[in-house]
Amino acid sequence: MLSERRLQVLRAIVQDYVGTEEPVGSKALTERHNLGVSPATVRNDMAALEEEGFIAQPHTSAGRIPTDKGYRLFVDKLAGVKPMSPPERRAIQNFLEGAVDLDDVVARTVRLLAQLTRQVAVVQYPSLTRSTVRHVELLSLAPARLMLVLITDTGRVEQRMVDCPAPFGEASLADLRARLNSRVAGRRFTDVPSLVEDLPEAFEADDRGTVSTVLSTLLETLVEENEERLMIGGTANLTRFGHDFPLTIRPVLEALEEQVVLLKLLGEAKDPGVTVRIGHENAHEGLNSTSVVSVGYGSGGEAVAKLGVVGPTRMDYPGTMGAVRAVARYVGQILAES
Amino acid sequence: MLSERRLQVLRAIVQDYVGTEEPVGSKALTERHNLGVSPATVRNDMAALEEEGFIAQPHTSAGRIPTDKGYRLFVDKLAGVKPMSPPERRAIQNFLEGAVDLDDVVARTVRLLAQLTRQVAVVQYPSLTRSTVRHVELLSLAPARLMLVLITDTGRVEQRMVDCPAPFGEASLADLRARLNSRVAGRRFTDVPSLVEDLPEAFEADDRGTVSTVLSTLLETLVEENEERLMIGGTANLTRFGHDFPLTIRPVLEALEEQVVLLKLLGEAKDPGVTVRIGHENAHEGLNSTSVVSVGYGSGGEAVAKLGVVGPTRMDYPGTMGAVRAVARYVGQILAES
DNA sequence: CTCTGGCACTCTTCGCACGCGAGTGCCAGA
DNA sequence: TCTGGCACTCGCGTGCGAAGAGTGCCAGAG
Numbered sequence: 001m002l003s004e005r006r007l008q009v010l011r012a013i014v015q016d017y018v019g020t021e022e023p024v025g026s027k028a029l030t031e032r033h034n035l036g037v038s039p040a041t042v043r044n045d046m047a048a049l050e051e052e053g054f055i056a057q058p059h060t061s062a063g064r065i066p067t068d069k070g071y072r073l074f075v076d077k078l079a080g081v082k083p084m085s086p087p088e089r090r091a092i093q094n095f096l097e098g099a100v101d102l103d104d105v106v107a108r109t110v111r112l113l114a115q116l117t118r119q120v121a122v123v124q125y126p127s128l129t130r131s132t133v134r135h136v137e138l139l140s141l142a143p144a145r146l147m148l149v150l151i152t153d154t155g156r157v158e159q160r161m162v163d164c165p166a167p168f169g170e171a172s173l174a175d176l177r178a179r180l181n182s183r184v185a186g187r188r189f190t191d192v193p194s195l196v197e198d199l200p201e202a203f204e205a206d207d208r209g210t211v212s213t214v215l216s217t218l219l220e221t222l223v224e225e226n227e228e229r230l231m232i233g234g235t236a237n238l239t240r241f242g243h244d245f246p247l248t249i250r251p252v253l254e255a256l257e258e259q260v261v262l263l264k265l266l267g268e269a270k271d272p273g274v275t276v277r278i279g280h281e282n283a284h285e286g287l288n289s290t291s292v293v294s295v296g297y298g299s300g301g302e303a304v305a306k307l308g309v310v311g312p313t314r315m316d317y318p319g320t321m322g323a324v325r326a327v328a329r330y331v332g333q334i335l336a337e338s
Numbered sequence: 339m340l341s342e343r344r345l346q347v348l349r350a351i352v353q354d355y356v357g358t359e360e361p362v363g364s365k366a367l368t369e370r371h372n373l374g375v376s377p378a379t380v381r382n383d384m385a386a387l388e389e390e391g392f393i394a395q396p397h398t399s400a401g402r403i404p405t406d407k408g409y410r411l412f413v414d415k416l417a418g419v420k421p422m423s424p425p426e427r428r429a430i431q432n433f434l435e436g437a438v439d440l441d442d443v444v445a446r447t448v449r450l451l452a453q454l455t456r457q458v459a460v461v462q463y464p465s466l467t468r469s470t471v472r473h474v475e476l477l478s479l480a481p482a483r484l485m486l487v488l489i490t491d492t493g494r495v496e497q498r499m500v501d502c503p504a505p506f507g508e509a510s511l512a513d514l515r516a517r518l519n520s521r522v523a524g525r526r527f528t529d530v531p532s533l534v535e536d537l538p539e540a541f542e543a544d545d546r547g548t549v550s551t552v553l554s555t556l557l558e559t560l561v562e563e564n565e566e567r568l569m570i571g572g573t574a575n576l577t578r579f580g581h582d583f584p585l586t587i588r589p590v591l592e593a594l595e596e597q598v599v600l601l602k603l604l605g606e607a608k609d610p611g612v613t614v615r616i617g618h619e620n621a622h623e624g625l626n627s628t629s630v631v632s633v634g635y636g637s638g639g640e641a642v643a644k645l646g647v648v649g650p651t652r653m654d655y656p657g658t659m660g661a662v663r664a665v666a667r668y669v670g671q672i673l674a675e676s
Numbered sequence: 677c678t679c680t681g682g683c684a685c686t687c688t689t690c691g692c693a694c695g696c697g698a699g700t701g702c703c704a705g706a
Numbered sequence: 707t708c709t710g711g712c713a714c715t716c717g718c719g720t721g722c723g724a725a726g727a728g729t730g731c732c733a734g735a736g
Contacts (some may be wrong), residue, residue, distance in 0.1 A: 025728050038680055043729065051559075061687040061728050071411055101498060103567075139473055139489070149487060149495070151477070157487070157497045160439060161676065229441075236591035253574035338499065363699050375710055381700065399699055399716040 002052070008035060008044045010054055011078045014066050018314055023063030031176045063199035068279035068313060071291070075276050075317050086325040088116075092151030092326060096334050098120065102126075102155040105338075106231050109307065109331050113304070114234025116323040118310035120252075122262055123227040124295075126154035126304040128222055134182045138177045138214070143167040146210075148217055152189075154304055155338045162217050165209040172207045176214065189222055228263050232256055236308075240315065241312050256310070261286075266306040269294045274321045289313060293320050299329035299336035307331070340390070346373060347383045348392055349416045352404050356652055361442035406617035406651060409629070413614050413655050420656035422664040426454075430664060431490030434672050440464075440493040443676075444569050447645065447669050452572025454661040457649035458590075460600055461630075463567040464642040464673065466560055471522045471530065476515045476552070481505040484548075486555055490527075492642055492675045496565070500555050503547040510545045514552065527560055566601050570594055570646075580651050589624030594648070599624075600651040607632045612659045617651045627651060631658050635666035637674035646667070 002010075012033040016024040025048060034044065046064055049055045052069035057063065066074065084092070095112055099105040106123050113121035131152040139147045146162040179202065183195045196215050200208045223225060236251040237257065238249050255261050261284050268283070269275030274295045280288050291313045296303025307328055309320060339346075348370045354362040364377040364384060373380065383403055387393045392408035395401065404412065422430070433450055437443040444461050451459035469490040477485040484500040517540065521533045533555055538546045559565060573594065578589050593599050599622050606621070607613030612633045618626050629651045634641025645666055647658060 023728090027728075039728095040680055040682090042680085044679085047730080057729085059687065061685090061726095063728065074428070092498075134479060135485075137475060137477060139475060141472060141489075147473075147489065149475070151479075151485065151497075155499075157495065159489075161496045233595060236588060236595055239588040239591065250574060250577040253577065256573055257571060309405055361699090365699075377699095378709055378711090379707085382708085387702080397715095397717065399697095399714090401699065416701085 002048070005035070005037070006045045006049060007035075007073075007078060009042055010049055010066070010070060010076060013046075013049075013055060013064055014039040014071065014074045017065050018308050018316055021314065023058055023065050025063035028063070060137035066271070066314075068281065071278045071313055071317070072281075075278070079212045079318045081274065081325060082322040084322055089326060089330075092116075093333075096330055102157070102338075105155070105331065105334055107233075109232050109327060113309055113323065113327050114237060116327070117309045117320050118234075118240065118312065119237050119315065119320065120232060120256065121307070121309050122230060122232050122256075122266065123307040124263070124266055124305040125231075126156050126298075127150065128156065128158065128227045129189050130154060130298075130302070130304045131156065132186060132188050134186075136177070136180050136184060136218070137182070138173055140168070140170065140173055146173070146214065148214060148221075150218070150221060154299060154335050158221055160217050160221055162214050164213060167208060168207060168210045172203065172210075176203070176207075176211060179226065192222065193219055213311065228259075230259060230262060230266075232262070237311070248289055252290060252310070255284050255286035265292055265310075266294050266308060269296075269306065269308075272296065272303075274325050276317065276321065291315055292318075293324050295318070295324050295328045297332045297335075299332055304335075309324075340386070343373070343375070344383045344387060345411075345416060347369075347380055348404070348408060349412060350386055351384075351387075351393060351402055352408065352412045352416070356654055359652065360410070361396055361403050363401035366401070371395075404652075405617065409616045409651055409655070410619075413616070417656045418614065419663060422660055427664060427668075430454075430668050431671075434668055437672065440495070440676075442456050443493070443669065443672055445571075447665060448569050448571035449478040451647055451661065451665050452575060453666070455572075455658045456578065457572060457575050457647040457650065457658065458570060458594065459572045459645070459647050460568060460570045460594075460604065462601070462604055462643040463569075464490065464494050464636075466490060466494065466496065466565045467527050468636075468640070468642045469494065470524060470526050472524075474515070474518050474522060474556070476511055476518070478506070478508065478511055483509070484552065485510045486552060486559075488556070488559060492637060492673050496559055496653065498555050499558055499594065500552050502551060504544060506545060506548045510541065510548075514541070514545075514549060521559050530560065531557055541552040566597075568597060568600060570600070575649070586627055590628060593622050593624035603630055603648075604632050604646060607634075607644065607646075610634065610641070613646075614655065614659065629653055629655075631655070631662050633662050633666045635670045635673075637670055642673075 012029050013024050016029065016032060026042040028043055030039050046055065050064065053067060054073060055064040056067050058065065063213065092112060096105065096108055099108050106125060109123045110121045134153045135151045137149040141147055144164040144167050146164060148160045148162055150158045179199060184192050187195060198207045199215060203211050211231050235253065238252060241248055265282065265284065274293060276294045282288060282292060289312065290310050290311050292308055294306050296306050296310025298304040308324055350367050351362050354367065354370060364380040367380055368377050385391065388402065391405060392411060393402040394405050396403065430450060434443065434446055437446050445464060447461045448459045469492050472491050473489045475487040479485055482502040482505050484502060484506065486498045486500055488496045517537060522530050522660065525533060537553060538549045541549050573591065576590060579586055585658055603620065612631060615630045615631060620626060620630060627650065628648050630646055630648050631647025632644050634644050636642040
């Protein structure tokens, strides 16, 4: 096991490297942190840390930089989550409170996270399947054409066109709307399929086709992977990545454009608290030189979706984790109010 | 005025530079294009073109590259719009037809444009103010809380919460819904304010406050600048910008994150056809080294919104213009069908 | 056993000079 | 008006040497 001082040395290396973006040498370390020992001693510790795979040198005569494994140890054992200051908290709250609808909440959250962390922000819309139904609306747009509108308790609104196999009267429409709502309002979306399956039986033969069509459209809307949406922002922060970045930034931008990749990325984090995935821990290889800090958020105790940031592995983990956690908390509050 | 051959030379310079990304010299020009004259002659022509400001040399002993003014002349006089090939057209149509709702149409359009042009795509949602009302729905979520849902003929759905000053009965709600729709359904959004202003008078004193609140929320939703939304994609293509691009890409990404900037950018183009703004013609200085190719699209003859691409001034103008025009046309068709 | 100072060694980086090659401008002649 | 020739200018890549940062190892002290 590593001695206490060696952990201190690792912590110091991470902090310095995050600050300066340059490999850190033994001399600089002893000058900036008062470790109480000489550079020579630190060199021995560094050799040990390198032996264990926590740090590495880009070339023989350079300082050391942390490896993914080194950052992992730093995050798990050496650093806490840095809480936001009261003024920052107030700013977050004020900024989010001005939102007029869910799109606006999500858009503001993205901007906020990107600004606070100076990294790329990703915010998932509240998942339908983890929300409850507030209301289902059916509108008649043409004799054989309906619009189905789903409204969740988190403020998300989803609409779909329905082409009916036969004209559908106003009375039938009102009937269906009422029956549908009495069954599903306030229930979880995951329960909807079983709650509505026998609904066509309550209607006249003429209308059954339409009712079935409406229901199947409703169920399609709830299919996982299909119903997930997200918003990203702060991509301009990628330019602060590093000096070499033409090659680095490219795959990251590409990965960020693939919603599927991002959803998987956020989905992987099962932890109830803030989750950090560092470098190669990310399955997608375009993101092998980035870290993802994510957390679930929700209006009640339960998470309805996730949000997070994507940045270089060389990032300020305590600060980023603090910002992500704080933003998630306030977004949850806002959703609960609406 | 420039002689015919000098224009040919300019055209050749633009084409070569777009292809190779390198300054083009007199010798290379005569080899690649059979202009029927010697390099020396071309040199004289180049000197003249440089004198007039159409081309420039990065350093004394380098070839020439087109200036913004040179590209402008090229776009206006020397190049047409390159039409898409039939297979490409079919691919566009197929890809867009799979969309399930407006968000999906816009998302698919962005991906399509980004792929076709290999540049950054920007697509504006159909403007509310230039659309007509299909339906206005009012839902009661709580005794003193309503949800207002606006649906346009282009498939756009906008929702807002309304906190009522007093509880609002189901009967009043149905009444308001019916009156509202009979007045505004099928009308243009710009006419809505004058169509509804006397509506509160038709209600009992108790309900007037709520009716007014609903109406003012409705009108707020229609305020220009507020109601505009857009989606962008293909930012990974920015990495193909050039060699020097840390400095180039940064301001572009920043500009792209500012919806206001983009909306202005698209809004500036008044032309009914494809509009091209080259380099410094763009007001925003972050975009001074990019060109914007945009066009309006709409379900009928009239444009309800714009779409376009942002790329380096060194871009394939004829091809890009062709792609943008074709995509706009098919999006218009899809919207008309839905 | 651990820490320390010293010392030799390794590599990267930077500055500089140099030569090559691309491209130009100009001029005299067709 | 066009062409071929020629001298000139620069940017770019290469090679070399000095400087500097950082390391590893070793012998000695606590």
